[in-house]
Each structure stands twice: as structure tokens, then as C-alpha cells.
Amino acid sequence: MAAFEYRDDRLFVEGLALDELATRFGTPAYVYSRAAIEAQWRAFDEGLEAVPHLVCYAVKANSNLAILNLLARLGSGFDIVSDGELERVLRAGGDSGKVVFSGVGKSEWELRRALAVGILCFNVESEAELERLNHLAGEMSLRAPVSLRVNPDVDPKTHPYIATGLREHKFGIAMEDAVDLYRRAHAMSHIAVHGIDCHIGSQLTELEPFAEATRRVLALADELLAAGLELTHLNLGGGLGIRFCDENPATPAVYTQLLCELVQGRPFKLLIEPGRAIVGNAGLLLTRTEYIKHSGAKHFAVVDAAMNDLMRPALYQAWHDIAPVHLRADIDSETYNVVGPVCESGDVLGAERTLKVVAGDLLAVHSAGAYGFSMSSNYNSRPRAVELMVDGSEVRVVRERERVEQLYAGESLLPD
Numbered sequence: 001m002a003a004f005e006y007r008d009d010r011l012f013v014e015g016l017a018l019d020e021l022a023t024r025f026g027t028p029a030y031v032y033s034r035a036a037i038e039a040q041w042r043a044f045d046e047g048l049e050a051v052p053h054l055v056c057y058a059v060k061a062n063s064n065l066a067i068l069n070l071l072a073r074l075g076s077g078f079d080i081v082s083d084g085e086l087e088r089v090l091r092a093g094g095d096s097g098k099v100v101f102s103g104v105g106k107s108e109w110e111l112r113r114a115l116a117v118g119i120l121c122f123n124v125e126s127e128a129e130l131e132r133l134n135h136l137a138g139e140m141s142l143r144a145p146v147s148l149r150v151n152p153d154v155d156p157k158t159h160p161y162i163a164t165g166l167r168e169h170k171f172g173i174a175m176e177d178a179v180d181l182y183r184r185a186h187a188m189s190h191i192a193v194h195g196i197d198c199h200i201g202s203q204l205t206e207l208e209p210f211a212e213a214t215r216r217v218l219a220l221a222d223e224l225l226a227a228g229l230e231l232t233h234l235n236l237g238g239g240l241g242i243r244f245c246d247e248n249p250a251t252p253a254v255y256t257q258l259l260c261e262l263v264q265g266r267p268f269k270l271l272i273e274p275g276r277a278i279v280g281n282a283g284l285l286l287t288r289t290e291y292i293k294h295s296g297a298k299h300f301a302v303v304d305a306a307m308n309d310l311m312r313p314a315l316y317q318a319w320h321d322i323a324p325v326h327l328r329a330d331i332d333s334e335t336y337n338v339v340g341p342v343c344e345s346g347d348v349l350g351a352e353r354t355l356k357v358v359a360g361d362l363l364a365v366h367s368a369g370a371y372g373f374s375m376s377s378n379y380n381s382r383p384r385a386v387e388l389m390v391d392g393s394e395v396r397v398v399r400e401r402e403r404v405e406q407l408y409a410g411e412s413l414l415p416d
């Protein structure tokens with residue numbers, strides 16, 4: 001992908017030099033490439049051309065309105081996990097009729113709101129949720145379109161915090177309970193059963209777990225059809241991984257080809273919910289080195305981005321490539337821990353990185369487009385970073401840098 005590349009010794013995003021963006025907008029800054037986001041979405045959509053399908057972008061990966069709007073313009077559907085995400089999709093011009101709603105803990109008001117705007121499907125994760133939905137839809141004189149999320153008990157071979165498709169996880173309905181619950185759902189007066197849903201985890205770098213989960217879902221579909229229970233779609237979730245370091249996940253083209261082969265000839269519309277694979281490598285976190293610090297045998301590059309801006313290294317021990325914005329030839333490289341200002345020893349963006357860097361230098365933390373800004377917080381009362389969208393040689397602020405006053409705008413003192 002040429003969205004991020006060096007020209008001579010300077011790192012560019014599409015047509016713009018990152019050092020100029022840092023001067024204009026300050027750091028830390030999230031920088032996204034429009035071309036990269038659109039190309040990845042299209043790769044999924046075109047890969048599924050052979051079958052009826054809908055690509056539902058998983059909003060939690062990056063919920064910036066500008067990104068949702070770009071995808072809405074391409075005709076994308078959306079996978080949401082809260083009312084907040086639903087409101088973002090609507091605000092960004094997304095089609096409520098292309099929204100699927102996932103999550104184990106949908107509240108009454110969230111279900112009511114989604115029923116009122118007429119979403120495509122509720123991915124129901126328990127019997128109790130199904131009953132609540134039937135009741136609420138009844139009150140509104142509606143029928144709620146549902147898929148039951150099944151748990152195919154497949155090991156996705158990923159980090160335990162982002163594996164979801166094993167029996168012991170809180171997600172989905174056990175396969176052996178599924179037929180019975182489908183029967184009950186079909187009998188409910190305010191439920192319309194549309195499909196089967198599954199999502200086995202995130203950052204999958206092997207295809208076999210996807211294939212195995214799909215085969216198990218298809219076997220269940222056959223069982224349901226044989227029992228006279230109709231279905232119109234299969235939702236195979238998201239989870240395709242990206243390259244952070246030396247992983248070699250399948251491309252969207254190879255992944256979608258596999259799905260097409262598995263479901264070809266079946267009477268189902270295919271839904272998928274990729275998040276990370278659309279935006280992950282379409283964004284980076286731009287940060288400036290504040291200090292170089294030597295402590296015993298350790299060398300630290302103390303930068304102005306921190307774990308509150310990008311939580312993945314601290315939360316998942318995730319690796320993000322960290323690269324200089326200016327390639328230097330004038331100094332020797334050294335091994336650094338790249339750390340932020342937050343008062344936690346876990347505030348390490350990258351450990352043991354070989355870099356040529358001096359105080360004041362800019363660094364790019366790559367692969368930060370997914371689960372970067374969307375997981376960021378104000379810990380240590382740090383205003384969240386500005387978000388920039390580059391489009392050719394243009395740049396737009398798609399979220400302003402937070403101001404300190406905003407951090408305590410809703411707080412109040414006790415009366416005397």
C-alpha cells in the first residue's frame with residue numbers, strides 16, 4: 001500500500017508530508033488515508049461479488065463520523081454494539097436498513113431505539129435477550145428481525161482477549177442449544193427470524209478457523225432448513241487480521257474467495273463485519289519525541305503520545321511498528337523503549353526498538369487506524385488527539401483536538 005511511504009527521507013501520507021501536518025496541527029495526531037480506507041472496503045465488497053452480500057463495517061474499530069460517512073457513500077452496512085454507535089451511523093448518513101446490532105448486553109432503550117429506526121437485524125446473543133426483544137417489539141407493534149449468534153466453539157488462534165468463539169466465552173449461544181432456540185424464536189409473535197450469526201474473534205491470521213466456523217454454521221443452517229425453519233442470511237462476522245509486524249494474514253481477496261466457495265449455491269445472503277482489516281493499516285499515530293533519557297542500561301524515547309491515546313500495546317501486548325518521520329543518516333541507531341508521559345510503567349508504545357532519534361524528532365506509530373482512537377481515554381486528564389483525514393494533497397480535521405475545559409465540562413463542585 002502506497003498510502004504511507006518515504007519520499008527521499010521524509011514519510012508521506014498520500015500527497016502530504018507528515019512533518020508538515022505535525023507543524024500545522026500539532027501532536028499527538030491520528031492521521032488516516034482516505035484512499036486506503038476506501039480500497040480496503042472495496043476489496044471486501046468486490047471479493048464477494050459472486051454471491052448476494054453486504055459488507056457491514058464494524059463501527060467499534062474506528063467510529064469517526066468522517067470514516068462512517070465515506071463508507072456510507074460506498075454503500076456499506078454497519079455492525080454496531082451500542083446506541084452511541086447507531087447514532088453515529090445515522091449522523092454520518094448511514095442507512096438504518098443496513099445496520100446489524102451485536103453485543104451481549106443490549107439495554108431496553110437501545111433495543112427500542114433500534115426498533116424505531118428500523119435496523120436490518122439484531123444479532124441476538126441469549127434467550128433472555130430474545131424474550132426482551134419480542135416483548136419490546138410487541139409493545140411497538142413491530143416484528144424484530146433477528147439472527148441468533150451461535151458460538152461455533154472454534155479456536156481462532158489469536159490473543160485471548162480478542163478470542164470470542166470458544167465455548168467458555170460470554171458470546172453467542174451454544175451450538176447444541178441453537179435448534180431449540182430457533183424453534184422458540186420462530187414461534188414468537190414479534191420476532192422474524194432472518195439468519196445465523198457468528199464472530200469467532202479478531203486479528204485472525206489463519207484462514208482455517210474461519211473455514212471451520214463457516215462449515216459449522218452451514219451444518220446448522222441445513223439442520224434448521226430440514227426442520228422447516230427458514231433463513232435468509234448468514235452473518236460470518238469480522239476478524240480478519242492485518243500485518244502489524246511479520247504476520248501474514250490472508251488478503252481480503254483470498255478471505256472472501258474462501259467464503260464464496262463455502263456458501264456458493266446456497267440460498268443465503270452473506271453478511272460480514274470486518275473492522276480492523278478496513279481501517280487498521282489506513283491510519284497512524286503521529287507523535288513527537290519530548291526527551292531522550294538514559295537510565296542505567298536502558299534508553300528511553302519519551303514521546304507525547306501515550307497509552308491513553310493508543311491502548312493496544314498496554315492492553316494486549318500488541319506490537320505497532322514505530323518509524324521515524326525523517327530518516328537520519330547523521331547519528332547511530334540505539335535501542336529504545338518508546339514510552340509516553342502517563343504515570344504507569346505499562347505506558348510503553350514500543351519496547352526495545354532500534355531507532356535513530358533525537359529529542360524533537362517525529363515518530364509514526366503504524367497500524368493505528370483500528371482500535372486506536374476508538375479505545376482512547378482521558379486518563380491522566382490528557383485531552384484526546386486530533387484526527388486528520390488525508391485525501392490526495394488535501395487534509396481535513398475530522399475531529400478537533402480536545403481542549404482541557406472539555407474534560408471537566410460536565411463536572412461540578414459541591415455547594416458550600
Ligand SMILES: *Cc1c(COP(=O)(O)O)cnc(C)c1O
Nearest residue numbers: 058102202238239273274275276
Ligand atoms: C469486534 C467485532 C467485529 C469486528 O472485528 P474486527 O476484528 O475488527 O474485524 C465484528 N463483529 C463483532 C460481533 C465484533 O464484536
